[in-house]
Amino acid sequence: MPTASAFDQHLVELINRFRLDPAGEYERIVADTGGRRAHDPDVTAALRWFGVDLRTLERELDALDPVQPLAWNGRLAAAATGHSQVLRRADVQSHQVTSRGEAPLGERIRDAGYDPIRAGENVYSYAESGRHAHEAFVVDWGPAADGMQAGRGHRVNLVYAGFSEVGIGALRQDDASASTGPWIVTQNFAARADAGPFLTGVAYRDRDGDGAYSMGEGMKGLKVAAEGRGQAASAKAGGWSLEVGEGEAALALSGAAVKGRIALSVEVGRDNVKLDLVDRAMVATSADLDLKRGGAGAIALGIGDVDLSGKGGRDRLQGNAGRNALDGEGGADHLSGGAGRDRIEGGRGDDVLKGGGGADLFVFHARDGHDRVLDWGPGDAIALGGRLERSDAALSASGDDAVLRVAGTVVVIEDAAGRIDLDDLLLV
Numbered sequence: 001m002p003t004a005s006a007f008d009q010h011l012v013e014l015i016n017r018f019r020l021d022p023a024g025e026y027e028r029i030v031a032d033t034g035g036r037r038a039h040d041p042d043v044t045a046a047l048r049w050f051g052v053d054l055r056t057l058e059r060e061l062d063a064l065d066p067v068q069p070l071a072w073n074g075r076l077a078a079a080a081t082g083h084s085q086v087l088r089r090a091d092v093q094s095h096q097v098t099s100r101g102e103a104p105l106g107e108r109i110r111d112a113g114y115d116p117i118r119a120g121e122n123v124y125s126y127a128e129s130g131r132h133a134h135e136a137f138v139v140d141w142g143p144a145a146d147g148m149q150a151g152r153g154h155r156v157n158l159v160y161a162g163f164s165e166v167g168i169g170a171l172r173q174d175d176a177s178a179s180t181g182p183w184i185v186t187q188n189f190a191a192r193a194d195a196g197p198f199l200t201g202v203a204y205r206d207r208d209g210d211g212a213y214s215m216g217e218g219m220k221g222l223k224v225a226a227e228g229r230g231q232a233a234s235a236k237a238g239g240w241s242l243e244v245g246e247g248e249a250a251l252a253l254s255g256a257a258v259k260g261r262i263a264l265s266v267e268v269g270r271d272n273v274k275l276d277l278v279d280r281a282m283v284a285t286s287a288d289l290d291l292k293r294g295g296a297g298a299i300a301l302g303i304g305d306v307d308l309s310g311k312g313g314r315d316r317l318q319g320n321a322g323r324n325a326l327d328g329e330g331g332a333d334h335l336s337g338g339a340g341r342d343r344i345e346g347g348r349g350d351d352v353l354k355g356g357g358g359a360d361l362f363v364f365h366a367r368d369g370h371d372r373v374l375d376w377g378p379g380d381a382i383a384l385g386g387r388l389e390r391s392d393a394a395l396s397a398s399g400d401d402a403v404l405r406v407a408g409t410v411v412v413i414e415d416a417a418g419r420i421d422l423d424d425l426l427l428v
Contacts, residue, residue, distance in 0.1 A: 001074025002081060003235035006215045007130050008168040011187070012072060012239060013202060013213040014134040015158055015166065016274060020286055020302030021321075022064035022159055029135050030054060042128040043135045052139060052147035060152070061138075066302055067161040068271035069286060070189070071198035071241040075114040076167025080186040083108060083123070084169040087186070091178045093125035109190060119190040120157040127183035130170070130215065137187075163189040164196050164272055197268055199226070199249065200241040201284075203234045203257045203277040213238070213276075221256030222277055234277075244268055253277060253295075263292040274301050282316070291315065300324055300338070312347075319356065341379075346371055355380055363428060366407035376402075376416040383426040390422050 004012060018025050031039045033054045038044040047054070083102070090097045096104050103111065105121050127133035137158055142149035157163070167188045173181025203222035204213045218238025225231040227250040232242040234257060246268055253262040259280040266273060267288040274286040281296035283289065289298050290309040297316030300306035307325040308317045310333055317326045321339040328335055330348040337344055339357035346353055350369045353362055359379025364371070365386040384393065384406060393406040397417035404411040404420075413420065 002077040002167075003074065004072055004077070004168065004237050004239045005170065006218060006237045007170045007183075008077070009202060009218055009237035009239045010130040010213065010215045011134055011168050011170065011185070012070065012166060014130065015187075016069040016200075017212065018134075018138060019067050019069055019159055020274065020304070022066060023062045024303070025138055026058045026061045029138065030058075033058070038135070040129070040131050040135065042132045043139075046136065046141050047139070047147070050141040050143065050147040052141055056146050057139060057148065060155075064159055065161075066304055067159055068164065068197075069200055069274040070163060070166040071196075071200035071243075071272055072239055073114065073165040073167050073190070073241075075112045076109065076165060076188040076190055077169060078167065079108045079112040079114065079169075080121075080167045080188040081169030081171070082112070083121075083188075084171045084184045084186045087123070087125050087180065087184050088171055088173055088175075088178075091173075091175070091180050093123060093180065095121055095123055105188070109188060114190060115192060116190040117193045118162055119188065120160065120163065121189070122154045122157050122187040123185070125173075125180040125184045127170075127185050129183070130185075133170075133183065133185045157187070157189050160189065162191055164191045164198065165189070195243060196272065197246060197270060198241050198243050198272045199224070199232075199251075199266070199268065199275050200239075200272055201275040201277070202238040203240070204238045205279055219257040219277075219280075222253065222258060223255035224275075225252045225254070226250065227252075246270060251275075253283070258294075259296075260294045262294040264295070264298075265290045265292065276301070297334075305340075310347075345385075361426070362411075364404075364406065364409050364411060366409060368409040370410045371412070373411060373413040373416075376413050376419065381424065381426055382411075382413075382420070383428040385428045389427070390425050393422055393425060395420060395422055 031037050036047050124133050137154040140149045140152045140154045169186045171184050203219040204217040220236045222234035229244045232240045234240040250265050276284040284299040286301045288307040291311040298308045299318045300320040303321040305322040310328040312330040314331050316334045318336050319338040323340045325343040326335045328346040332349045333351045336354040337356040341358045342360045345363040351371045354374040363383045396403045400415050402413040402416040402420050
């Protein structure tokens with residue numbers, strides 16, 4: 001079965017980022033609303049040509065709910081590639097080229113060996129790049145009063161919660177006289193009655209430092225073994241998928257793409273879970289994750305509520321815009337929440353803690369070490385655990401910083417002198 005090319009994998013990653021954080025897509029596409037300017041110049045040209053109403057686009061994207069990531073399926077990819085080949089030869093954009101004897105979508109997918117309970121398709125025969133194709137489907141530009149196609153059918157396919165798998169066929173138009181191209185892209189979305197949920201992700205080295213997969217960054221050689229559930233390996237472009245079913249999955253990550261060996265567990269519910277390996281040592285996930293051994297830390301993907309736990313060593317845990325519980329489990333950790341209301345607990349060792357936006361709760365116990373809180377904002381709070389009482393604590397100031405001392409634990413809270421009172425401490 002076909003594996004994803006770098007172009008295909010880039011599209012998969014763009015799709016899954018959109019599905020996990022649909023509201024954030026507007027800023028990823030649009031650089032200047034008033035000037036109708038996108039980050040990509042080809043997208044800017046389309047926004048202006050069709051007169052896309054960007055305020056309407058922003059409202060519509062804000063209204064979308066996050067949905068499960070999609071797993072790559074080679075049979076869907078084979079069907080998609082076959083359709084792109086027909087489009088290339090016929091030099092057209094269509095969902096069915098009857099003049100070439102082509103079957104409809106459902107029949108093409110079944111002929112490839114995939115038995116869907118539901119399916120959808122996006123087609124773009126005039127893509128300049130993967131990003132251009134993806135953002136064309138998201139915006140769904142077209143000849144209408146608001147510059148977008150009625151029904152937003154391409155966008156609906158991208159964020160439909162009932163799809164769990166995707167296959168992509170992206171081909172270069174090699175006929176210089178053709179009107180289509182330079183890229184012809186077909187995306188086949190579907191779900192099966194007897195499959196899933198899947199772990200799915202990509203191994204990549206973030207060479208450009210943008211915090212996301214880019215073409216050419218994929219890493220072959222990641223081996224993923226799920227205890228009692230099977231194993232998978234990343235393809236040349238870095239992508240991998242493994243059907244694991246529901247429940248806690250104990251995983252071992254190894255191979256040439258990994259620094260050492262990483263052991264972890266991840267909670268799998270009814271939906272697919274995204275699990276990426278970044279720069280050989282960081283794992284990024286859309287579900288609750290507990291590091292057991294190895295690795296540098298974990299990152300929460302999307303905007304859902306994700307809990308991350310460290311391995312008791314030196315970990316970096318990074319939250320997202322949802323409600324996160326970050327627990328370093330000991331060691332000298334760096335924990336950073338996102339925009340949500342987070343619970344942050346470093347544990348034993350000297351930790352650096354940052355809540356980010358939202359009203360955050362910082363939890364400390366006896367003999368936790370010397371910790372530092374980098375931000376203190378409205379609604380933030382400190383909780384004492386392990387039967388500690390307010391009478392065990394003392395507060396003082398060091399310049400602009402507040403200093404909390406309690407049972408062998410010292411916490412410096414930057415720029416919080418005079419803003420914290422012992423009566424404000426919570427007991428957990």
